[in-house]
Amino acid sequence: MVSAAASDTNFALAEQADRHLWGHFSSLGRSVDGMPIIERGDGCYVWDNLGNQFLDGLAGLYTTQVGYGRTELAKAAGEQAAELGFFPIWTYAHPKAIELAARLAALTPGDLNRVFFTSGGSECVESAWKLARQFFKLTGEPLRTKVISRNLSYHGTSMGALSITGLSAIKSPFEPLVPGAIKVPHTDLYRTPQHAKDESYFAEEIEQAILREGPETIAAVFLEPVQNAGGCLVPPDGYFQRVREICDTHGVLLVSDEVICAYGRLGAMFGSERLGYIPDIITSAKGLTSGYSPLGAMLVSDRLAEPFAGTDEQFLHGYTFAGHPVSCAVALANLDIFDQEDLCGNVVANEAGFRASLDDLLDLPIVGDVRGMGYFYGIELVKDRDSKEPFSSDEAERLLRGFLTLRMAELGLICRADGRGEPVIQLAPPLIAGPDEFEVMNRVLRQVLTEAMVEMAKPA
Ligand SMILES: Cc1ncc(COP(=O)(O)O)c(C=O)c1O
Numbered sequence: 272m273v274s275a276a277a278s279d280t281n282f283a284l285a286e287q288a289d290r291h292l293w294g295h296f297s298s299l300g301r302s303v304d305g306m307p308i309i310e311r312g313d314g315c316y317v318w319d320n321l322g323n324q325f326l327d328g329l330a331g332l333y334t335t336q337v338g339y340g341r342t343e344l345a346k347a348a349g350e351q352a353a354e355l356g357f358f359p360i361w362t363y364a365h366p367k368a369i370e371l372a373a374r375l376a377a378l379t380p381g382d383l384n385r386v387f388f389t390s391g392g393s394e395c396v397e398s399a400w401k402l403a404r405q406f407f408k409l410t411g412e413p414l415r416t417k418v419i420s421r422n423l424s425y426h427g428t429s430m431g432a433l434s435i436t437g438l439s440a441i442k443s444p445f446e447p448l449v450p451g452a453i454k455v456p457h458t459d460l461y462r463t464p465q466h467a468k469d470e471s472y473f474a475e476e477i478e479q480a481i482l483r484e485g486p487e488t489i490a491a492v493f494l495e496p497v498q499n500a501g502g503c504l505v506p507p508d509g510y511f512q513r514v515r516e517i518c519d520t521h522g523v524l525l526v527s528d529e530v531i532c533a534y535g536r537l538g539a540m541f542g543s544e545r546l547g548y549i550p551d552i553i554t555s556a557k558g559l560t561s562g563y564s565p566l567g568a569m570l571v572s573d574r575l576a577e578p579f580a581g582t583d584e585q586f587l588h589g590y591t592f593a594g595h596p597v598s599c600a601v602a603l604a605n606l607d608i609f610d611q612e613d614l615c616g617n618v619v620a621n622e623a624g625f626r627a628s629l630d631d632l633l634d635l636p637i638v639g640d641v642r643g644m645g646y647f648y649g650i651e652l653v654k655d656r657d658s659k660e661p662f663s664s665d666e667a668e669r670l671l672r673g674f675l676t677l678r679m680a681e682l683g684l685i686c687r688a689d690g691r692g693e694p695v696i697q698l699a700p701p702l703i704a705g706p707d708e709f710e711v712m713n714r715v716l717r718q719v720l721t722e723a724m725v726e727m728a729k730p731a
Contacts, residue, residue: 281320284308296441307680312339315701315708317685326711328686330701333499333531333647334562337608338701344563344604351600360388360594367599374606375568378540381549385576387586388594389567392530393427395554396493398569399526400431401588402552403490409578412522415490417451419480419523423501423692424457426493426528435493438500438691451488455480457498458506459692461640461651462659470509478517491524491552496532496542502649502695503642511548524551524575530567534558535609535702537645538618545645551575561605566598614702618645621705628709629698632716637724639693646702649695650716652723666727667694674726675719684715 285308293299297306307319315338317327330336337344351367358365372386387402389395400418407415418435420426426435433442434449437457442448455476458466466472481489492514498504518525527550532542534555539545541553552575556567579586592598609615622645629641629648639653652670654660662670667690675688675696687697696716700708 281308284320314338314340315704323683325680325683325685326700326708326715328684328698328700328708328712330558330646330699331562332557333536333699334557336535336558336614336702337561337605337612338703341561341563341608343608344561344601347600347604348564348597351597355596358596359591361589361591365594365596365599367596367603368594371568371594371599371602374603375570378606379553379570380541380544382573383550383553383570384573385571387569387571388599389556389569390565390590390592390595391567392554392556393429393432394590394593395530395556395567395569396426396432396435396526396528397429398588399493399528399552399554400435400491402569402571402575402586403524403526405586405588406524406575406578407490409584412487414485414488415522417453417484417488418491418493419453419455419477419489420493421457421498422454423504424493424495424498424528425500425691427530440691453480453484453489457501458504458510459501460505460507461642467507470507470513473506474510474513474517477514478521481517481521481523486521486523489521489523491526492518493526493528495528495530496537496546497644497647499531499647499697500689501692502651502689502697503644503647504649505642505644506546511543511546515548515550518551526550526552526554528554530554530556531647531699535615535618535645536647536699538622539615540609559605560598560601561608563605564595564598564601565592566595566602567593612703617705618702621709622646624706625704625709628713629716631713632720635717635720635724637720637727643698646699646704648698650698652694652696652720654727661693662727664690665731669731670694670723670727674723678719678722679715682715682719684712684719686712 309317310320311318317325360368375386376384389398404416420435422437424437426432431449434452437454458473460467527543529542537545543550551572553570560566632638636656637652639656640651643649654662671688671690671694689695
């Protein structure tokens with residue numbers, strides 16, 4: 272029960288948010304109407320300022336791998352802030368950035384031994400495109416400036432990363448964007464099941480794009496191991512091996528954008544490791560610190576660093592807060608927890624149970640498909656399961672924003688109801704989650720989706 276005084280404070284907070292806080296990808300001025308104000312967290316749960324408890328089925332935003340309330344991370348941050356609260360890695364270095372770079376290099380596949388820190392994911396993607404361009408200028412192929420990525424994909428919001436992103440709705444207000452960002456089909460196997468067993472179909476689309484544009488103009492292909500936007504689109508077996516061959520044939524770099532898929536999300540330290548390919552660059556962020564402090568890391572192959580090594584040539588690029596000592600200390604403590612609690616092992620041991628708890632919902636006619644791997648799943652919602660008829664955009668809006676998001680929060684579950692592509696519900700809990708949390712997600716989703724079917728049968 273919230274006291275009258277607490278209730279006044281909470282209302283004042285909501286009003287201030289309405290007036291002053293500019294939420295990201297959010298409508299302005301809606302907090303008084305019920306946008307939760309999350310105040311604290313513990314394990315897989317968070318609480319809002321009214322005392323309501325939520326199971327965080329999205330790990331913040333695919334980020335809080337070790338869960339909330341980890342005092343080890345708070346302690347690491349506090350101790351580092353007391354010792355050296357800030358120093359840049361421009362010209363100087365500091366011990367935690369060095370230690371973390373070496374630790375990441377030991378974890379990465381292949382010869383990805385160089386670590387370029389950023390403050391987050393978009394900066395990593397931006398950095399990867401810039402590095403690819405400068406690398407080719409230095410190695411005598413200055414025309415290689417273009418990049419290829421997939422339709423619907425999300426790679427961040429800065430102008431370069433946004434150009435690589437394949438979501439026209441979030442790009443059009445900012446056009447013209449950076450030229451030379453080519454799009455190819457994503458791997459939606461639910462709607463193109465004829466290609467599910469064919470590793471080459473989608474990969475050949477990439478090769479065709481390279482040939483169409485001229486291989487000598489293509490610098491890199493940017494792909495997520497499992498594509499988030501569109502609802503956890505898993506590629507067919509062998510897809511990445513074929514893409515790797517195509518990239519090698521045409522001298523193109525393969526960038527694995529693992530801002531979501533690294534650090535245990537798919538049950539291995541890196542998504543590329545889980546899917547069995549070695550990229551030239553891995554872009555990573557989010558789970559590296561479990562979100563306790565902002566940090567991104569671009570992990571680069573020795574081959575790409577070669578033209579810069581032992582010469583006066585600099586990668587002319589940097590960010591003040593990249594490799595922040597507090598964030599690096601938190602990342603090291605976070606990786607310690609990964610080791611001590613075998614978080615990747617926990618994901619592998621539990622993923623079948625998680626999947627089964629979601630597959631259980633397939634008896635509901637609104638559930639068209641359940642897909643994903645590790646602790647990263649999407650549930651595609653359809654109007655007619657037999658024909659796979661999708662909801663119209665008005666219906667999808669009514670379903671997602673008019674009903675699902677609020678109702679799931681009312682029932683104590685945070686997850687993503689997303690309409691980029693067909694409507695999907697996405698689940699990506701902290702990596703410490705287990706059968707108890709799967710049971711809660713299943714129960715709430717069954718109730719909400721059952722109610723949604725009734726809701727959608729009503730006239731608009
Ligand atoms: C695959 C991918 N790349 C890049 C980004 C951008 O990361 P950030 O929001 O940290 O800038 C995201 C964010 O969700 C992402 O999922």
